[in-house]
Amino acid sequence: MKDRYDNSISTGSARARDAYVRGLDRFLGAELGVEEALSEAIAEDPDLALAHVTLGRYRQVMGDRAGAQAAMEAARGCGRELSPREAGQVAIFDMLIAGKTAAGYEAARAQLREFPRDVLTAQACLGALGLIGFSGRAGREAENLALAEELAPAYGADWWHQGLLAFAQLETGQLDRAEGNITASLAGNSRNAHAAHIRSHLFYERGETDAGYGFITAWRQGYDRRAQMHCHISWHIALWALERGDVDEMWRIIDRDVDPRQSSGPPINVVSDLAAVLYRAEMAGVEVPQARWQVIADYTAAHFPKPGLGFADMHGALSYAMAGRPEALDRIIQGAKGPAADLVRDLAEAFGALAAQDWERADHLLTRSLADHARIGGSRAQRDLIEFASLMVLLRLGRKREARRQLAMHRPRIALRNSLAGM
Ligand SMILES: [Fe+2]
Structure with missing residues (x-):
């Protein structure tokens, strides 16, 4: 089976795959119902390791540390043999959710060199609150942009990537480039809350108060x-x-x-x-x-x-x-x-x-x-x-x-x- 990014996933159940893809998409767009969709995937196929990992990552983002650890424990306990990409993803989020951030980030970059469309891993690296954003390194805004650009050929016209690329661009002053990408991201998925948020940042960076206020108030x-x-x-x-x-x-x-x-x-x-x-x-x-x-x-x-x-x-x-x-x-x-x-x-x-x-x-x-x-x-x-x-x-x-x-x-x-x- 393949996910929406053409990665193979180890499951024999189309219903589990569909629910996993739905849950991952909702997570990537910060929509409601991540937990429900992933739980549905797990109910259909309890050994679908990546559904557990995505659930763990979502709970980590939501500040539910115990829930995230429980999900990772379930991911590790899956009996099925995993592909190298799947095994890599389990190992990365195991480290990140256990607080081993530096090692997790290094493993994430290695994973992305081999599997650039491993979107959950890419998502963890990018953004204002991501692994690069919180790295404490000088020049991290440029580093964030460099990774978003490096991943661009692998993603093409993908609403998730266009949004994160736009954010990286507008945070480094490339406002016009950001506008093209964020417009495309919203057109690709108008319910993508990250894109609506990033569009708001573009209005803010341009000092367009009334336009930004009108846009995001209506969207919300x-x-x-x-x-x-x-x-x-x-x-x-x-x-x-x-x-x-x-x-x-x-x-x-x-x-x-x-x-x-x-x-x-x-x-x-x-x-x-x-x-x-x-x-x-x-x-x-x-x-x-x-x-x-x-x-x-x-x-x-x-x-x-x-x-x-x-x-x-x-x-x-x-x-x-x-x-x-x-x-x-x-x-x-x-x-x-x-x-x-x-x-x-x-x-x-x-x-x-x-x-x-x-x-x-x-x-x-x-x-x-x-x-x-x-x-x-x-x-x-x-x-x-x-x-x-x-x-x-x-x-x-x-x-x-x-x-x-x-x-x-x-x-x-x-x-x-x-x-x-x-x-
Ligand atoms: Fe913001």
């Missing part, structure tokens, strides 16, 4: 709120509402779709999206009630109790700083881990200085992090939290001309009408 109406990208897409809408000066709408979206008491986004999105939008609201001059900072600080403490993932720790540090929890903040400063630990430490200290209104110290630390904050992971839009914080500090220090120059050099196209008070 058909997107189930339980699906993977609903929280993060809502964050984009909330930021645009803020930029449009519609603060009431921003709070409505935060309360309904980002706040963990109402929404069910993956923890990495909730912790980064909620902390970021609250601070961006503060920087826009909106009063943010202290109780809101307590909510995100509690959430951080529950879901990321120990430092480890830099991108989460940086936003967790912000929530602790703003919630007035110096001991929790200090645990991140002292215990920062991983390949971007130096940046996590600087940013966590910077947020502490911001909360204490120690503008000189904040300026020193933020300026140092500006050199290469891409290493911390996430998108440029997400890391505008750092860029804006640095600008805000310059404004507080009465250095407005310097702030303007920095903005023109770093983020010349983005919209900044209402998002930064005093700019």
Whole structure:
């Protein structure tokens, strides 16, 4: 049997194959029903190892670590002899889900050299929150683009690949190329939430606030709120509402779709999206009630109790700083881990200085992090939290001309009408 990418899969059941392909496609498009489709595939053929692996990967992305490990255990327990590609995929996700990231990434790149259309492996490598995105390496945006381009001949006109290629391009400033690919991706699968999200980033990078807000608000109406990208897409809408000066709408979206008491986004999105939008609201001059900072600080403490993932720790540090929890903040400063630990430490200290209104110290630390904050992971839009914080500090220090120059050099196209008070 073959999957949608023409890879052979070891099953004798067409129904199992169809359900697996459906589940994988839903995962690649961040649609609802991944777990259901893959469970159906497993019910039809319990020895279809790749259905277990895909389920494990999906659960990992959704922050369900125990569920991911259980799925990998089931994958390993499958009795059937696997092809080299299938065995390779099981081994890679075994490592990744066990936290052996560096070895897993190396194995993933070897797998892609041999089987470039092993899409689950390619998906794990690419994107703002993928293995390259979170590698902490200098130049990781270029590395991400290089892999997306390297894979292009193998994928041709595939909606998943076109979307990830577009993201890689727009994050390195190739906005026109990105537009062609993201348009094709959406045409290939209009329900692809990653593509709708990446299209939103293109609007954002071009400073097209109203067009972006209109596009994604309309698109999201058909997107189930339980699906993977609903929280993060809502964050984009909330930021645009803020930029449009519609603060009431921003709070409505935060309360309904980002706040963990109402929404069910993956923890990495909730912790980064909620902390970021609250601070961006503060920087826009909106009063943010202290109780809101307590909510995100509690959430951080529950879901990321120990430092480890830099991108989460940086936003967790912000929530602790703003919630007035110096001991929790200090645990991140002292215990920062991983390949971007130096940046996590600087940013966590910077947020502490911001909360204490120690503008000189904040300026020193933020300026140092500006050199290469891409290493911390996430998108440029997400890391505008750092860029804006640095600008805000310059404004507080009465250095407005310097702030303007920095903005023109770093983020010349983005919209900044209402998002930064005093700019
Ligand atoms: Fe985004």
